[in-house]
Amino acid sequence: MTDRATLAQPASSLKGVGPALTEKLARLGIETVSDFLFHLPHRYQDRTQVTAIAHLTSGREAVIEGTVTASELVKGRRQSLLVRLKDPTGIVSLRFFHFSQAQLKQFERGTHVRCFGEARAGSTGLEFYHPEYRVLTSNAAAPVEETLTPIYPTTEGLPQTKLRALMQQALEAFEHDPDTLPELLGDALRARFSLPTLHDALALIHRPPPEVSLDQLIDGTHPMVSRLALEEMLAHQLSLRQIRQRIQRDSAPRLHSGAGLEARFLAGLPFALTGAQQRVLNEIHQDLAHGAPMLRLVQGDVGSGKTVVAAMAMLSAVANGYQAALMAPTELLAEQHYQTLSNWLTPLGLEVGWLAGKLKGKARLDVKEGFANGRVQIAVGTHALFQDDVQFKRLGLAVIDEQHRFGVHQRLALREKGEAEGVTPHQLIMTATPIPRTLAMSAYADLDVSVIDELPPGRTPVRTVAMPNERRDEVIERIREACLEGRQAYWVCTLIEDSDALQSEAAQSTHIRLQDALPDLTIGLVHGRMKAAEKATVMQAFKAGELDLLVATTVIEVGVDVPNASLMIIENPERLGLAQLHQLRGRVGRGSTQSFCVLLYHPPLSNQGKARLGVMRDTNDGFKIAEQDLALRGPGEVLGTRQTGLVDLKVADLTRDKGLLPTVRACAEALEQDDARQSALINRWVGRGADRYGQV
Incomplete structure (x- = not known):
């Protein structure tokens, strides 16, 4: 080993780092000497x-x-x-x-x-x-001490004194040979946006002088922290853009509008398309007509009619001799899509096939054969659609519902399904979870974004009230009155089994208690541990009006459409995020009757709990709710833990640093032709996680 380690060497090249310490450092994401420099303090001590x-x-x-x-x-x-x-x-x-x-x-x-x-x-x-x-x-x-003392995130068995000593060795290596960690933004971009150098930013953050603003360093608003946040956001944006470029280098089928088939479909619907649906459809049709794969995200609030838009796009594929597939994150939602599409498309002479994990034996073999020989034009299912043993004859369009439940790599797997024809299917991604524009610009930089920002006519906004658990008896009486007048209701619990620690009423015990309190009503139960067939049977009975009240966990969050249901009770709403509460509330208000949502909370509420319930009372606008959710909970929660990469940001915070996004985009455009610098930035910040973006 040389006297001084270099930044490119493994962490084990530092003095005092053996196998046990190497393992502890790996838990912190530190595998090379340069990784130390990007492991930033979370606070400082003043020993000056x-x-x-x-x-x-x-x-x-x-x-x-x-x-x-x-x-x-x-x-x-x-x-x-x-x-x-x-x-x-x-x-x-x-x-x-x-x-x-x-x-x-x-x-x-x-x-x-x-x-x-x-x-x-x-x-x-x-x-x-x-x-x-x-x-x-x-x-x-x-x-x-001449500088403030950094306190780093650490792990068991690695004290601050040891971590600081190793950091000092890494900083000395950086000072001795700064060219091994080059300035990738370049002088022109730094001058254009008045940015400090990478060297100055890292030096100050790890060894801040006593006069620096500690508050700015801690809350991430110091210019030196912003400099690193910008570069990290740029690396993630470039990584997503590379996915887009890689996919769009492939050939895709040119799918011209199937005007005749679409006209027959629209004639059979009991409603007309809204202006927003028509606008988004025009954007989709323009994409489908190109020879490069469409990569489009359709955002639409609860009940805005995304499924109709998806069906119209799928008809374009069928009209041009191709198949279309729709993937949903749960068997319950996939089966509901199957039923809806079957009702719409079977009268047009199309065959819709359904595939999920529960489908076994001959039925599974038959539907797979239908996909492979082209007999089934429309495929619906869970991620089972993209398993290796499932083949399509001519897959022209893939629709992915609730994108945030999947990862980027699952979208990339679609390319393989088009290999038989030498083409890559078009991709249409849908979400009923409105994503703030700030977040969409970063999280979905590989996608074009369309928004269905208009609800069908006749929809009455849901009225939302928050009530303490002590008024439960009043709520139960309200359900009795509504159901005896011919309407239906949901009662949503957040746990399946009782938990004293979380004060949560469980669905099973709530079901029993409500049966005792409401003997004149027919009450069903749905929760996540039931078999898919059992859940589907109960949901179908509720949809058919055979049940007055449905007690459920959050499995009913998306996709359930029962227009006669006009009352929603959500227990322990303080435990859920705003987006999830909004999704649940969207199960009512789907007919013309005035609908109500009761948030039955357990006091005392935290300040954040009060803020969340206040937002739900004040607005039905999913995008306003999403902005508030982002501010209250952060991007990782809003996107869901499976959205790759962005929940792993080391320095940047998409809520705090949204003001940097225009600069990030400008830098990305400036580096568009510089493949070497793009790759170096991605390697520096995304690194070993790049394969989750499809970097191989």
Whole structure:
């Protein structure tokens, strides 16, 4: 090993790093020396000045220095070593509950000590509990730290002192040979947007001078943090753009509008398309007519009619001699899509096939054969559609519902399904979870985005009220009245089984209690642990009006369409995100009757809980709700944990840093022709996660 490690070497090349420590560092995402530089502090300590004992404040960290005036063992519930430390301004105590014989000898009267810790109120006044300390052997003033002390995210068995020592080695390697971590943005872009250098940004963040604004560093608004956030967001955006370019280099079938088939379909519908649906369809038809694969995301609020738009696009594929497939994240939703599309398309002479994990034996073989020989023109199913043993004769269009439940790599798998014809299918992605424009620009940089921003005429906005659990009996009586008038209701629980810790009413026990309280009503139960066939039977009975009340978990979040249901009760709404609450509320208000949503919460509510329920009361606009959800919960939660990459941002925060997005896009366009710098940026920030974006 050389005296000085280089940034390109593995972390194990640093002094003091053996196999056990290498494993701990890997848990932090640190595998090379350069990875240390991008492992940023989450807070700082100020050890740059000695604070007079008289100026200490309870709850604040400080460096103090003084002379030991006394030390003693104090008996009590727990024995402790108590050391009294004096400086010219006052006296403070150091207290140790864990100590050795050597420490007892260290703190002799007259010993000069410097220590660092948090001052807290104790039985002797202000006390430091287990402070870091060192005995000063010289009367000369000992130097203090020149920079703020970083505190890094760490893992068990890796103390801050060790992590800082390793970080120091990495910083020395950087200073010795900065060219191994080059300035990838380039001088022109830095000058255009007045950006500091990468070197200056990393140096300040890891070793900030005392005069720097700690608040700005911690909350990420300091220009040096923004510099790194911008580069990271740029790398992710470039990675997604590369996916788009890679897919669009493939050939796709030119699907011209199947005007005759679409006209017959529209004539059979009991409603006309809205202006927004027609506009989005025109955008889709323009994409389908090109020889490059369509990559389009259709966002539409609950009940805006995305499925009709998808059906029209699928008819374009069929009219041109190709097959179309629709993939949904759950068997329940896939089966509902199958039933809806069958009702619409079978009268047109088309065969719709359904494939999910529960389909076995001869039925499964038969539908797979129909896909392979082209007998089945429209395929509907779960991710089972894209398993290796499923082949299509001529797949021209793939529709993916609720994109955030899947990952980018599952979209990439579609390319393989078109290999038989040497073409890549067009891709239409749908979501009923409105995604704020800020987030969509980053999370879906590989997609064109269309928005269905108009609800069908006749829809009455759902009225939402929040009520404490103490008024449960009133709510139950309200259900009785509504159902006896011929309407239907949902009662949604957030857990299947009781949990005292979470105060959640479970669906099973709630079902029993509601049967006792409402003996004159027919009440069904649906939850995630039921077999798919059982769930489908209950849902069909509810849709047919055979059940008055449906007790359910959040499995009914998407896709259920029962126009006669006009009352929704959601228990423990404080446990759910705004987007999920909005999805659940969207199960009612699908007919012309005034519908209501009751948020039955368990007090006391946290401030965030109050804010969330307040948003639900104030608006039915899914995009406004999504913006609030992003502000309250962050992008990882809004997109869902399966959305790849963006939940793993190291420095950037899409809520905090949304103001950087125009600059990110401008930089991405400026680097469009520079493949080498694009690859270097992606490798630096996305790195080993790049395969999740389809980088191979």
